[in-house]
Every structure is written in structure tokens, then in C-alpha cells.
Amino acid sequence: MTQLQFNLDMDLLKDSIMNSNIETVVKSAIVLVLNEYMEKERDNYLQVGSYQRSSERRDYRNGYYERELIISIGKIKLRVPRTREGEFSPTVFEKYSRVDQALVLSMLEMVVNGVSTRKVTNIIEQLCGEAVSKSFVSSLTEKLDPIVNKWANRPLNVQYYPYLFADAMYIKVREHNKVVSKAVYIVTAMNEKKKREILGLKIDHVESFEAWQGFLQSLKARGLQSPKLVISDAHKGLKKAIEREFIGTAWQRCTVHFKRNIINKLPKKEMSQVIADMRRIFQTISCEEARLFKDEFIKRYEDNPKIKNAIEILEDGFEDSIQYFNEPETYHRHLASTNSLERLNQEIRRRERVIRIFPNTQSAFRLIGALLMENENLIVLNKRYTQRN
Secondary structure: OOOOOOOOOHHHHHHHHHHOOHHHHHHHHHHHHHHHHHHHHHHHHHOOOOOOOOOOOOOOEEEEEEEEEEEOOEEEEEEEEEEOOOOOOOOOOOOOOOEOHHHHHHHHHHHHOOOOHHHHHHHHHHHHOOOOOHHHHHHHHHHHHHHHHHHHOOOOOOOOOOEEEEEEEEEEEEEOOEEEEEEEEEEEEEOOOOOEEEEEEEEEOOOOHHHHHHHHHHHHHOOOOOOOEEEEOOOHHHHHHHHHHOOOOEEEEOHHHHHHHHHHOOOOOOOHHHHHHHHHHOOOOOHHHHHHHHHHHHHHHOOOHHHHHHHHHHHHHHHHHOHHHHOOHHHHHHHOOOHHHHHHHHHHHHHHHHHOOEOOHHHHHHHHHHHHHHOHHHHOOHHHOOOOO
């Protein structure tokens, strides 16, 4: 770290202390320190002090200009030194930034955690006594782009993921002056030590085979190997993409979605015992026991015309819903459903309700990606994820 030695104008600092309130004193002290710091930075850049001659001189002094900086105690005005060629830039400012980095990080954290830009501007005004526009807050979030993009494109060949979880949800995005729905694709994984990780994020127009196939191909391009098992709902496009891109990989139908599909085919009244008997099928510990309870369920209710459609759904998707039994028993409760991913979707939805409509697709990718990075710890605490009935 570069160390600079400099002297302060103590008379000026004394006058500020004697004649001002404490807030002004603090501001004056900060201004004095930062102005002197920038002056010494220019000397170091030029490699020559004031009124000195040197063959190693890089440039010439060219006066000063005033520039405002918003910090946590309000706005201050600094005397920024400049050089003739204009290449010198003091480290106090990030290029084109008028807000100190701690405040920038605070604003970004508020946005990522679901605080609207309007509320952020109100909070900053109350804290600093200075107003910032909503567009300014929005522009600051663009600082997340390189961070999120690096995370979204990181290599996936550093370890093997035997189990993948895939799901999509819809958000509202403004596009060509219209509000449209777009699909948010998310894939998470669990390794053999039961540690979970978010592998990828994609935003596309609709949930389709082509979109899922392209997403899975992008994960493979980053080094993802074919897993043993993929857990998802029964979207036809996703199933087809899994078959095409992961040859030899088994597919597990999420039991929570599956049970919901069956219940939706039942009458609304007097079905509590039927639902309890159906759920019993998925509370077993082996394929054989599950098949036994399934056969008993069908035999008990096959003559009831009100339950015919539900039985058809059960028979059609049953084998796909018990594929997790082929894996070691210690993984069963983690692989039966996409509950862990659903919980992640809920976190996204909670923030999305604040925003309501994303201004564009890139802003949606940026915020959701930052949220996934921020909340990746939510899916590594695997003991909290238990199968929901």
C-alpha cells in the first residue's frame, strides 16, 4: 500500500473547530485531509515536488478544480489537483464517481435486498442530507455487471455434481415500450457431500425446449459433466432437453409438483382421506413399498369415477417420481423434490414484488444474479431442506 506523508494547515482546522458545530468540524477535517492527500498523490505521480526541477518529471501541474463528493455525513466540496496532460486521477475518486464507495456498496446492498430505488433515495437523503435521483441509484447498480457476469460464467469443471435441480419462473420486463413476461431459468446442484451450489442463471422469452437446451449446453461449455440425476417438474421442453444433452442421466419428477398435479384432478369436497392415502405412497423408504401402496390406492379407488383422472395422472408419472430411490438412502430426502430451488425462487419473488416491472432484461439478470450470489448460503445449509408433504 502506498504511504504518503503530508502536513495539515492546523490554523485552518482550529478555526473550523472554534467557529462551527461538530458536523461542520468533521466535514472540514475530512476536506483538509483529502485535499492534502490528493496534493501529495499528484506530487508522487509527477515524480517531482512543487517548484522543483527533475529529468524524471512525467507531467506539469495545471491548477485545481472543485468537485463535490457525497459521503455518509453529507456533501463536501474538494479542491482536486490536475495535470496539463489530464492523465492524473486521484484515488479519492473512482473515475466519474461522486459518491464514496462505502455509500455505493450500501445502496447496492439495499437494492439487492429488495428496497425500491425510491426508498433508497429517501434513505440516502435522510442519512446524508443530500438528494440523489432514482436514475442515479439505477446507474450505480450497473457496477454489478462485471461481478455478476464473472460469477455466471465461472468454470464448472472443478468438481463433479451428480445431482442437478432445474426450474423456471416468470417475471415482468419492459421491452420496446411494452410489458412482457420472461422466463428466469435457474439450475442448482448438490455434490456427493450434500453441499449445494447455484450453477447458472438465464433469462429468456418463454420456457421452451430450445431455451432449456441452450441453457444446458452453456453449462456444459463451462465444464459441467452429465449428472446421475436431474430433478425438476414435468415440463415437456425441459424433459426433452435433459434427454438430449445428458445421455444416460435419469430424470426425477419432483414429488411435490406431482402430488399437486394429482390433487388438482380431484373434486374439491370430501377428499381428505383420498389425499392422505395418496400422500402415503410418497412417505415410503423403498421402490417396492411405494409400488405396493400405489397399487393399493388404485385398487381402493378405481371404481370411483370422480377419482379416475387423478389415478391416470398417478399411473402415468409414478415411476418417474421414485427414481431417487436408486440413489443411496442418505440422499433420498434431498432428491425427492425441488423444494430447495423453490425456496430460492421465493427469495427472488420477494424482491421482484418490490420492483414489479424490470426496466429491461439486463437489469433483471443483474439483480437476480446479485441476489443469487448474495443468498447462495441459503442452499448450502442442507439440514434445513426437508421434503414437504
